[in-house]
Amino acid sequence: MIFAVILGAAMLACAAVLALVRAEKGPSMLDRTVAFDVFTTILVSGVALEAAWSRRTDTLVLLVVLSLVGFVGSVTISRFAAIEPEEAARVRTREEVEAELAAERAAQEAAVEAEQARREAMRAEARDSARAAEEQAEGGSEALVPGDAAARAAGGVGTEERAETEEHAELAGEGAESRAEPEEER
Amino acid sequence: MTADVVLDVAAGTFLVAGAFLSLVAGVGIVRFPDLLARMHAGTKLQVLGLLLLLLALGLRLRSWGVAGLLLLVIAFQMLTAPVAAHMVARAGYRTGKVQAESLEFDELTDDTERHDGEAPLDSPDAPPPNTGN
Numbered sequence: 275m276i277f278a279v280i281l282g283a284a285m286l287a288c289a290a291v292l293a294l295v296r297a298e299k300g301p302s303m304l305d306r307t308v309a310f311d312v313f314t315t316i317l318v319s320g321v322a323l324e325a326a327w328s329r330r331t332d333t334l335v336l337l338v339v340l341s342l343v344g345f346v347g348s349v350t351i352s353r354f355a356a357i358e359p360e361e362a363a364r365v366r367t368r369e370e371v372e373a374e375l376a377a378e379r380a381a382q383e384a385a386v387e388a389e390q391a392r393r394e395a396m397r398a399e400a401r402d403s404a405r406a407a408e409e410q411a412e413g414g415s416e417a418l419v420p421g422d423a424a425a426r427a428a429g430g431v432g433t434e435e436r437a438e439t440e441e442h443a444e445l446a447g448e449g450a451e452s453r454a455e456p457e458e459e460r
Numbered sequence: 461m462t463a464d465v466v467l468d469v470a471a472g473t474f475l476v477a478g479a480f481l482s483l484v485a486g487v488g489i490v491r492f493p494d495l496l497a498r499m500h501a502g503t504k505l506q507v508l509g510l511l512l513l514l515l516a517l518g519l520r521l522r523s524w525g526v527a528g529l530l531l532l533v534i535a536f537q538m539l540t541a542p543v544a545a546h547m548v549a550r551a552g553y554r555t556g557k558v559q560a561e562s563l564e565f566d567e568l569t570d571d572t573e574r575h576d577g578e579a580p581l582d583s584p585d586a587p588p589p590n591t592g593n
Contacts, residue, residue: 278472282479289479289505292486296498304495304552311544312489312502315510316482318533322513326475326520334526337514337533345540348548355551 279327286323290316307351314344467519474516481509494562495552499545506541510534 290313297309318340325333366374481504488501514530552558553568560566 275468275472278475282475285476285479285483289482289486292483292490296489299490302495302552302555302557304548304555304557305498307548308495308498308502309489312482312485312505315502315506315537316486319478319482319505319510319513322510322517323475323479326471326513326517329520331521331523331526334529338529338536341510341533341536341540345536345544348544352544352547352551355555357555 275327279323282323283320286316286320290320303355304352307348307355310351311344311348314340314347318344467522471516471519474512474519478509478512478516481505481512485509494559495557496549496562499548503541503545506537510537 293309293313293316297306297313300306318337321333321336321340325331485501485505488504489498492498492501511534514534518527518530549558560569
């Protein structure tokens with residue numbers, strides 16, 4: 275019996291290592307799922323082997339649970355399997371991951387700098403336009419034609435504003451009416 | 461030679477056979493070239509290998525309560541292994557892991573092509589349903 279157990283344990287260990295090799299190599303998620311399935315079954319076999327050697331019955335529950343876990347795991351993974359690019363199937367080395375992270379960080383910094391430059395440009399533009407408006411206001415009283423234009427512009431703004439306030443008043447009136455109706459019913 | 465020894469020898473033989481099948485599954489899963497072949501290798505262990513190992517365990521423990529529990533495990537395994545294999549193969553087919561040229565028969569591709577050739581019932585190409593006037 276001892277020879278059978280040792281031989282079986284050795285073969286199970288080899289099989290477990292081989293399953294792990296396949297899980298590492300991939301190349302796709304589904305190959306890893308199959309390897310995981312096999313590994314779970316080898317785990318069940320190992321527990322069964324140990325129970326057979328020491329004639330114990332308390333680990334038998336583990337067999338039931340493990341066989342169910344393997345099933346649920348592989349079904350879940352294959353349910354969500356998607357088309358993956360070739361590059362994603364490989365486990366990256368440490369250098370590659372670091373290079374990728376550095377590139378990401380550089381991109382983030384560039385984005386922050388671009389944002390800052392944009393804000394500064396906007397601020398400068400606002401300052402320039404404010405200064406231009408001031409200059410125009412100063413020169414407007416002296417020159418005749420620009421003053422006329424400024425007055426017309428002011429009038430246009432005024433009429434627009436008036437139209438808007440009228441609209442608001444109408445809306446408010448409607449609101450008041452609709453609010454008034456239920457009061458009458460009461 | 462008592463019955464105990466006979467049963468122990470039988471249990472040891474089944475143990476070695478089951479472990480050998482798991483080794484075969486491990487070798488197959490590493491060496492086979494594509495997903496379907498690897499699934500084929502993996503199922504050998506999942507059904508026959510586990511069956512042999514649990515049979516050996518039953519022969520070692522020799523009690524009917526244990527035999528019931530082991531039958532439960534085997535029943536679970538036999539119910540779930542085809543379902544899991546079907547799910548994996550289906551996902552593999554849909555995500556393009558199955559190369560058509562590695563297959564002798566490819567009835568699924570034929571079927572889907574034939575089906576895609578016909579217009580589905582709710583498509584605008586289909587004739588309008590008879591409304592009875």
